[in-house]
Amino acid sequence: MKSIKILENKTITDVPFFKASGIHCGLKKSKKDLCVIYSERKAVAAAAFTRNIVKAAPVLLNMKTIDNNNIQAIVANSGNANACTGDKGYKDAELMAELTAQELNLSSSEVLVASTGVIGEPLPFDKIKTGIKLACDSLSYEGGEDAGKAIMTTDTFLKKLTIEFEIDGKKSMISAIAKGSGMIHPNMGTMLSFIATDANISKSMLNKSLKESVEDSYNMVSVDGDTSTNDMVIVLANGACENELIDSESKNYEAFKTALHFLNIELSKMIAKDGEGATKLLEVIVNHSKTLEDAKICSKAVITSSLVKAAFFGADANWGRILCALGYSGANLNVDAINIFFSNQIGTIQICKNGGNIGFDETLAKNILEEEKITITIDLNDGEYSATAWGCDLTYDYVKINGSYRS
Amino acid sequence: MKSIKILENKTITDVPFFKASGIHCGLKKSKKDLCVIYSERKAVAAAAFTRNIVKAAPVLLNMKTIDNNNIQAIVANSGNANACTGDKGYKDAELMAELTAQELNLSSSEVLVASTGVIGEPLPFDKIKTGIKLACDSLSYEGGEDAGKAIMTTDTFLKKLTIEFEIDGKKSMISAIAKGSGMIHPNMGTMLSFIATDANISKSMLNKSLKESVEDSYNMVSVDGDTSTNDMVIVLANGACENELIDSESKNYEAFKTALHFLNIELSKMIAKDGEGATKLLEVIVNHSKTLEDAKICSKAVITSSLVKAAFFGADANWGRILCALGYSGANLNVDAINIFFSNQIGTIQICKNGGNIGFDETLAKNILEEEKITITIDLNDGEYSATAWGCDLTYDYVKINGSYRS
Numbered sequence: 001m002k003s004i005k006i007l008e009n010k011t012i013t014d015v016p017f018f019k020a021s022g023i024h025c026g027l028k029k030s031k032k033d034l035c036v037i038y039s040e041r042k043a044v045a046a047a048a049f050t051r052n053i054v055k056a057a058p059v060l061l062n063m064k065t066i067d068n069n070n071i072q073a074i075v076a077n078s079g080n081a082n083a084c085t086g087d088k089g090y091k092d093a094e095l096m097a098e099l100t101a102q103e104l105n106l107s108s109s110e111v112l113v114a115s116t117g118v119i120g121e122p123l124p125f126d127k128i129k130t131g132i133k134l135a136c137d138s139l140s141y142e143g144g145e146d147a148g149k150a151i152m153t154t155d156t157f158l159k160k161l162t163i164e165f166e167i168d169g170k171k172s173m174i175s176a177i178a179k180g181s182g183m184i185h186p187n188m189g190t191m192l193s194f195i196a197t198d199a200n201i202s203k204s205m206l207n208k209s210l211k212e213s214v215e216d217s218y219n220m221v222s223v224d225g226d227t228s229t230n231d232m233v234i235v236l237a238n239g240a241c242e243n244e245l246i247d248s249e250s251k252n253y254e255a256f257k258t259a260l261h262f263l264n265i266e267l268s269k270m271i272a273k274d275g276e277g278a279t280k281l282l283e284v285i286v287n288h289s290k291t292l293e294d295a296k297i298c299s300k301a302v303i304t305s306s307l308v309k310a311a312f313f314g315a316d317a318n319w320g321r322i323l324c325a326l327g328y329s330g331a332n333l334n335v336d337a338i339n340i341f342f343s344n345q346i347g348t349i350q351i352c353k354n355g356g357n358i359g360f361d362e363t364l365a366k367n368i369l370e371e372e373k374i375t376i377t378i379d380l381n382d383g384e385y386s387a388t389a390w391g392c393d394l395t396y397d398y399v400k401i402n403g404s405y406r407s
Numbered sequence: 408m409k410s411i412k413i414l415e416n417k418t419i420t421d422v423p424f425f426k427a428s429g430i431h432c433g434l435k436k437s438k439k440d441l442c443v444i445y446s447e448r449k450a451v452a453a454a455a456f457t458r459n460i461v462k463a464a465p466v467l468l469n470m471k472t473i474d475n476n477n478i479q480a481i482v483a484n485s486g487n488a489n490a491c492t493g494d495k496g497y498k499d500a501e502l503m504a505e506l507t508a509q510e511l512n513l514s515s516s517e518v519l520v521a522s523t524g525v526i527g528e529p530l531p532f533d534k535i536k537t538g539i540k541l542a543c544d545s546l547s548y549e550g551g552e553d554a555g556k557a558i559m560t561t562d563t564f565l566k567k568l569t570i571e572f573e574i575d576g577k578k579s580m581i582s583a584i585a586k587g588s589g590m591i592h593p594n595m596g597t598m599l600s601f602i603a604t605d606a607n608i609s610k611s612m613l614n615k616s617l618k619e620s621v622e623d624s625y626n627m628v629s630v631d632g633d634t635s636t637n638d639m640v641i642v643l644a645n646g647a648c649e650n651e652l653i654d655s656e657s658k659n660y661e662a663f664k665t666a667l668h669f670l671n672i673e674l675s676k677m678i679a680k681d682g683e684g685a686t687k688l689l690e691v692i693v694n695h696s697k698t699l700e701d702a703k704i705c706s707k708a709v710i711t712s713s714l715v716k717a718a719f720f721g722a723d724a725n726w727g728r729i730l731c732a733l734g735y736s737g738a739n740l741n742v743d744a745i746n747i748f749f750s751n752q753i754g755t756i757q758i759c760k761n762g763g764n765i766g767f768d769e770t771l772a773k774n775i776l777e778e779e780k781i782t783i784t785i786d787l788n789d790g791e792y793s794a795t796a797w798g799c800d801l802t803y804d805y806v807k808i809n810g811s812y813r814s
Contacts, residue, residue, distance in 0.1 A: 054734025054742050054762075084730055086743075086763050119727025120764040229731055306713065310809035320526025323491055324636050327461030335461050336493075355461075356493050357527040396803050399717055 003165055003255065004262050010162035011144030012175040012196040016240040017041045021138035022146030025131025027079030027117070027124065034131040035150035037074040037194055038104055038139055043238035045071035045112065046207035048214045050231040056083035057093040058113040059232060065097070068109045069203060074194055074234055075100040075132060076114035077123075078151050078179075081190065083229040084120040092123045099129060103136035116153055116179065116190040116230050148177035151192050154401055155179050159270040165259040167243040167252045172199045174263050180271035190230040191218060193267055199256050200239035202247040209257040210235050217264035220296070221272050222303045222391030235260070272390035273373075277397030280312055283375045284389045288382055294331040295387035298378065301329030302389070309394035315369035317342065317362065319352040322376065337381035344371045410572055410662065411669050417569035418551030419582040419603040423647040424448045428545035429553030432538025434486030434524070434531065441538040442554035444481040444601055445511055445546055450645035452478035452519065453614035455621045457638040463490035464500040465520040466639060472504070475516045476610060481601055481641055482507040482539060483521035484530075485558050485586075488597065490636040491527045499530045506536060510543035523560055523586065523597040523637050555584035558599050561808055562586050566677040572666040574650040574659050579606045581670050587678035597637040598625060600674055606663050607646035609654040616664040617642050624671035627703070628679050629710045629798035642667070679797035680780075684804030687719055690782045691796045695789055701738040702794035705785065708736030709796070716801035722776035724749065724769065726759040729783065744788035751778045 013020050017040040027033040047066050049059050065071070075096050082089045097111040104111075115123075138146075148158045162175035178193035201209075214233055239245075246252050273281040284303045289295035302308055305325040311318040319340050326333060340352035346368045351360050368374065420427050424447045434440040454473050456466050472478070482503050489496050500520050508515040522530075545553075555565045569582035585600035608616075621640055646652075653659045680688040691709045696702035709715055712732040718725040726747050733740060747759035753775045758767050775781065 052731065052734040053740060054730050081727075084727060084742075084759075084763050086761075119725075119731065120759070122764075229727075229734060306805075307809055310806055313806065314809070320488075320491060320636075323461050324459065324526065327459040327636060333460060335491075352491075352527070354493075356491050357529075394806055394809075396806050398713075399720065399801055399803050399806060 004259050005164045007162040007164055010175060011160050012037060012147065012177055012194070013141045013144035014162060015173045015175050015196045016198045017238050018196045019139040019141055020143035020147040021135045021140060022143060022148065022150030023131060023134045023138055025134065026127040027077055032146060032150035033079045034077045034128070034135050035147035036100060036135040036139060037147055037196065039072045039196070039236055039238040041238040041240055042070050043072050043236045044069065044201070044203040044206055045234060045236050046203065046210040047112070048210060048233045050228055052229050054084065054229050056081050056115060056230040057085055057089035058082055058115050059230060060090060061093040061097065062112050062232065065109055065112055071110050071112060071236060072106055073100055073104055073111045074114065075111060076151050076192065077128060077131070078116050078153055080115060080117040080121060080123050081119045081230050082115040082123050085122055088122060092125055095125070096128060096132065099132045100136065103133060112234055114192055114232055116151060116192055119229060144177065151177065151179045153179060154276050155274055157274060159267055159274065161263055161266050163259055163263050165255060167199060167241065167255055170241055170243045172241040172243065173197060174259055176263055176267055178267045178271060180274045190228045191271060193218065193233040195233070195235035195263070197235065197237045198240035199237050200241055200243045200245050201237050201256060202245060205246050205248070205253055206235060206237050209260050212257065213261040213264045217261065217268040220299070220387070220389040221268045222275070222389065269390055272392055275392035276401045277395040278392030279372070279395055280393040281373045282312055282391045282393065285375060285377045285386065287377065287379050287386045289380045289385040290332050290383035292385045292387065295385045297329050297331040298326055298380070299387045299389035301325045302376065302378065303391035306394050309391065312369065312374065313393040313395050315366055317351050317360070317365035317369060322378070323352060323355065326378070333380060334382045339379040339381065341377040342368050343375045343377065344368055344373050346371055411666050412571045414569040414571055417582065418567050419444060419554065419584055419601070420548050420551035421569060422580045422582050422603045423605045424645050425603045426546040426548055427550040427554035428542045428547060429550060429555065429557030430538060430542045430545055432541065433534040434484055439553060439557035440486045441484045441542050442557035443507060443542040443546060444554055444603065446479045446603070446643055446645040448645040448647055449477050450479050450643045451476065451608070451610040451613055452641060452643050453610065453617040454519070454639055454641045455617060457635055459636050461491065461636050463488050463522060463637040464492055464496035465489055465522050466637060467497060468500040468504065469519050469639065472516055472519055478517050478519060478643060479513055480507055480511055480518045481521065482518060483558050483599065484535060484538070485523050485560055487522060487524040487528060487530050488526045488637050489522040489530050492529055495529060499532055502532070503535060503539065506539045507543065510540060519641055521599055521639055523558060523599055526636060551584065558584065558586045560586060561683050563681055566674055566681065568670055568673050570666055570670055572662060574606060574648065574662055577648055577650045579648040579650065580604060581666055583670055583674055585674045585678060587681045597635045598678060600625065600640040602640070602642040602670070604642065604644045605647035606644050607648055607650045607652050608644050608663060609652060612653050612655070612660055613642060613644050616667050619664065620668040620671045624668065624675040627706070627796040628675045629682070629796065676797055679799055682799035683808045684802040685799030686779070686802055687800040688780045689719055689798045689800065692782060692784045692793065694784065694786050694793045696787045696792040697739050697790035699792045699794065702792045704736050704738040705733055705787070706794045706796035708732045709783065709785065710798035713801050716798065719776065719781065720800035720802050722773055724758050724767070724772035724776060729785070730759065730762065733785070740787060741789045746786040746788065748784040749775050750782045750784065751775055751780050753778055
């Protein structure tokens with residue numbers, strides 16, 4: 001996208017008037033486990049929360065807080081999810097907001113809260129309390145990466161992206177830190193994404209742009225629309241760009257929404273690539289579907305199939321498993337019209353034609369499948385809709401991590 | 408069940424007038440790969456087929472054949488699924504029925520066909536042809552076990568069960584051989600179950616009893632109602648017991664249905680226990696649900712969750728993952744009322760009370776979880792319905808088998 005520029009080595013604290021910090025307070029053994037993100041300017045916020053009916057305390061709290069007009073801070077911890085912790089857990093989440101607000105001279109209704117980690121254990125609040133003070137004292141214009149590190153759990157790399165785009169000739173930035181999740185049913189791991197922007201946009205339009213983007217980005221990461229107890233995406237916009245306020249659908253709104261969606265897609269791919277134990281990023285593109293819903297159902301069925309994922313781990317061009325997943329997905333299909341292709345920088349190969357065997361070059365297929373990124377393109381030849389989902393392979397390490405991982 | 412007796416060391420060929428054979432014809436390297444089951448007496452048949460819209464050729468053929476009044480034989484091969492093989496595949500399935508019928512002096516409409524193995528490759532028909540002749544020549548009253556072996560793929564043990572029960576004072580038998588499937592989304596492996604009985608029952612009542620049983624047995628084995636391209640359950644009833652014909656709902660029908668369901672439940676457990684790479688049989692019982700559908704949705708969500716399955720592999724009493732799976736299942740729940748228990752011959756332990764932590768004895772939990780069979784009882788305290796699902800843990804070997812397994 002020519003109008004969107006990726007700014008390497010920048011992070012959320014490079015967005016004007018955003019400070020952040022990430023510190024260690026003892027929830028994890030030695031790694032950073034608590035962060036604060038703070039906009040010195042007043043800001044509007046939008047958020048998307050898990051659809052799981054078992055919602056962690058901070059999710060329940062934020063669902064109320066998010067309605068407030070001014071939101072300037074996020075406090076988040078890893079190592080403990082504060083989920084399934086009852087009234088005590090809810091009060092703990094409230095207290096996290098209050099303590100952060102006190103330190104930053106805000107009202108507690110101006111602070112959002114997030115947690116990720118073990119479910120069902122009470123927060124060790126002494127540690128949290130000390131941690132919030134330390135994190136607020138440590139806030140700086142260089143703390144973006146530290147904040148990103150403090151929300152990592154089984155993530156093997158920090159997920160962050162900063163982009164620049166133009167609104168009416170003015171340069172605006174959007175930057176995010178995110179953490180990923182277990183990848184077979186990632187609805188059960190926790191996905192957090194915190195986004196900061198200096199765009200000047202109304203709360204309602206910010207909300208609209210986020211909601212639309214989430215459907216085709218985070219919600220297509222090997223998920224079936226279901227999410228964990230703690231998932232959330234938060235975007236704070238502080239208007240420091242001083243563009244004319246975006247408060248309706250307009251060219252400027254489209255520019256912002258396009259940029260935000262680009263950022264969310266890239267973060268979604270990073271999350272998929274870093275699925276627990278993953279060695280490969282899989283992208284499933286379904287084209288020419290009868291309906292948009294069918295296209296989504298198909299792409300998700302393939303990306304969540306454990307047999308398909310295990311086949312990619314083994315670099316096995318097993319189109320039968322893909323066809324089988326399509327067949328049980330529940331989507332409306334004309335099986336005899338389906339073509340399937342694998343592609344990446346090595347090349348493109350058709351492995352299924354008209355729902356049957358095509359006798360492809362097994363060596364080329366193997367070479368494509370041994371790469372770290374593979375695009376599976378499924379042409380249903382049955383309509384005009386498309387959808388894309390992202391996921392990863394299923395590996396020994398997934399089992400290792402989830403057969404023993406506890407925090 | 409006092410009226411149902413398990414007959415150890417008996418198999419389908421111990422049911423009067425049933426012969427069977429299992430031979431090697433070269434579809435697999437050296438193991439048996441083709442079987443025939445044959446009732447010397449006229450018989451009625453009922454069957455349940457995969458709901459996958461990608462249906463293998465033998466499934467499509469049987470869906471027509473099953474309407475015939477007299478069906479006396481089943482011919483089945485492993486090593487090749489004859490799925491996604493187009494018109495040629497369908498003709499091959501027809502030819503399998505015809506060749507078997509010729510050998511047995513039947514009409515081809517009196518023979519059902521089944522295949523399991525690789526998808527998308529044409530049947531090597533020369534081998535099949537030689538195999539059918541050999542299998543028909545080898546039919547005997549001792550061939551039941553050989554037939555069972557000939558349908559095994561990644562199965563590590565032969566699944567078979569024979570029971571005896573009474574209809575109006577007469578002893579009747581039901582016996583089955585079955586094969587299992589990959590266990591994360593077993594809808595993608597192939598499940599075959601062939602059942603023989605000497606009960607005298609009408610085709611319509613046989614069909615009714617099978618359909619009702621399948622819903623709560625095979626369809627609850629870690630499946631969400633979806634199935635592979637080749638799944639099928641077939642029951643042949645040849646009436647040799649000479650009880651008064653069961654042709655309506657009656658005490659005798661109930662006796663037959665109860666016996667058939669008992670057999671199907673036991674086979675379902677064997678299939679779950681022998682899931683690919685599995686080390687543990689998991690049974691998920693959901694009680695006190697608002698609706699039967701919610702109870703089924705809940706039990707299936709838990710048994711299919713990879714994170715839950717991996718936790719059981721690691722003997723990790725991770726009730727949070729169970730609660731999380733319930734939360735995203737889509738079922739109507741009162742989270743704060745949920746209690747969760749683990750049990751087996753070691754003992755029973757409550758690990759979650761009112762949707763929260765109960766501070767259980769971790770050592771006892773570990774001891775229970777290290778056994779080969781674990782029952783997870785989830786009390787929703789919210790209604791009167793129950794459902795049970797079966798599955799297995801997720802292990803390194805699952806990944807190993809499915810990351811390289813090709814036939």
